[in-house]
Amino acid sequence: MSLAYATEKQVAIAAVRRACHLTSSVFNNLVTNETLTKGDKSPVTVGDYAAQAVISSVLWHAFPKDPIVGEEDAAELREESGSAMRDRIVALANEALAEEITLGDNVDWGIGPGQEKTTEQLLDAIDRGNYPGGRTGRMWTIDPIDGTKGFLRGEQYAVCLSLIVDAQVQLGVIGCPNLLIDPAEPELGRGVIFVAVKGHGAEQIRLSGANPTPLRIPDFAQEELSFLESVEAAHSSHSFNDRVSALLSIARRPVRMDSQAKYGCLARGEGAAYLRMPTGVGYREKIWDHAPGAVLVEEAGGIVTDSRGLPLDFGLGRTLGENFGVIAAGLGTHARVLQAVQQAGNEQENGKT
Ligand SMILES: Nc1ncnc2c1ncn2[C@@H]1O[C@H](COP(=O)(O)OS(=O)(=O)O)[C@@H](OP(=O)(O)O)[C@H]1O
Numbered sequence: 001m002s003l004a005y006a007t008e009k010q011v012a013i014a015a016v017r018r019a020c021h022l023t024s025s026v027f028n029n030l031v032t033n034e035t036l037t038k039g040d041k042s043p044v045t046v047g048d049y050a051a052q053a054v055i056s057s058v059l060w061h062a063f064p065k066d067p068i069v070g071e072e073d074a075a076e077l078r079e080e081s082g083s084a085m086r087d088r089i090v091a092l093a094n095e096a097l098a099e100e101i102t103l104g105d106n107v108d109w110g111i112g113p114g115q116e117k118t119t120e121q122l123l124d125a126i127d128r129g130n131y132p133g134g135r136t137g138r139m140w141t142i143d144p145i146d147g148t149k150g151f152l153r154g155e156q157y158a159v160c161l162s163l164i165v166d167a168q169v170q171l172g173v174i175g176c177p178n179l180l181i182d183p184a185e186p187e188l189g190r191g192v193i194f195v196a197v198k199g200h201g202a203e204q205i206r207l208s209g210a211n212p213t214p215l216r217i218p219d220f221a222q223e224e225l226s227f228l229e230s231v232e233a234a235h236s237s238h239s240f241n242d243r244v245s246a247l248l249s250i251a252r253r254p255v256r257m258d259s260q261a262k263y264g265c266l267a268r269g270e271g272a273a274y275l276r277m278p279t280g281v282g283y284r285e286k287i288w289d290h291a292p293g294a295v296l297v298e299e300a301g302g303i304v305t306d307s308r309g310l311p312l313d314f315g316l317g318r319t320l321g322e323n324f325g326v327i328a329a330g331l332g333t334h335a336r337v338l339q340a341v342q343q344a345g346n347e348q349e350n351g352k353t
């Protein structure tokens, strides 16, 4: 096997591991006044900002020329009113950057003892995520905490990083600190990183970095089919999924889970399809919410399209453009789900539902 994107993979895993340690410790010590509400009414915590600062700093050290499409920006933190949060973010980010963690990550990537940064350097690191995206060249996407609402509830969330080259996702890394390593063996505990390199397969490793396990989506019998879907009804239409489920005579209840942990669970065979249909409010899906998950599912043998059956286009900028939803499923399931989605869509247009 060739070493495609071998350095990028190592750096990305190291960055995501650091960020996962950070977010776990933030959750365990989260106090009031550490969460802001953004312009779109969604929450952002000190954990989101600090994790983006850490990942961006590591990427800058390893690949200084690569642009970054990151979810967060530091505008509010630069204001006087943001100073308390700012100080906490700087402390958290520096703690994570300087932390001693072994197994493959090392000081050459701007992490490890002595790698603390100034406030200005960390705010700039957050703001390096302002790249507008586009069709050509290399770029990284960072979603420092995907599923922030799940994070705040103590449920699933994910630290998500991808490398896109000429609009194709080449590498995806999804850290899930709260996900069971193996649902069949809960005593193994929680903390998983999903990794995929285009053309080279998908794997799961433990948050500790150990036990790489290849991932392959299994074939599902009809009675085993179930959907993975968002927790928040505002993020994807639950009622539409119910109709698709009925059309496919799916008996099992959908599994609701925040974040790209859904793509990870699909890739390891927990749930037969991830359906995310728009709620009709004109929301545009962001590339950082899907790029790592899409390459993961494809490399585990699955298919990811919109409701027209077209691949997601990561070359349009920071968003996926007009929202036609997302259907991710294994090879043997995707066509059936797509057909049912289109039927449900037609019914909706004809006012039958
Ligand atoms: N209206 C609307 N429609 C679709 N998607 C939206 C919408 N608003 C927000 N978002 C994005 O949803 C991301 C979280 O998705 P999830 O699948 O984790 O949602 S859920 O928490 O399970 O409900 C969430 O990612 P994070 O902000 O990283 O948590 C947002 O990018």
Ligand SMILES: [Mg+2]
Binding pocket: 042, 043, 044, 071, 148
């Ligand atoms: Mg957010």
Ligand SMILES: [Mg+2]
Binding pocket: 143, 145, 146, 147, 288, 289
């Ligand atoms: Mg997100």
Ligand SMILES: [Mg+2]
Binding pocket: 048, 071, 143, 144, 145, 146, 147, 148
């Ligand atoms: Mg986020």
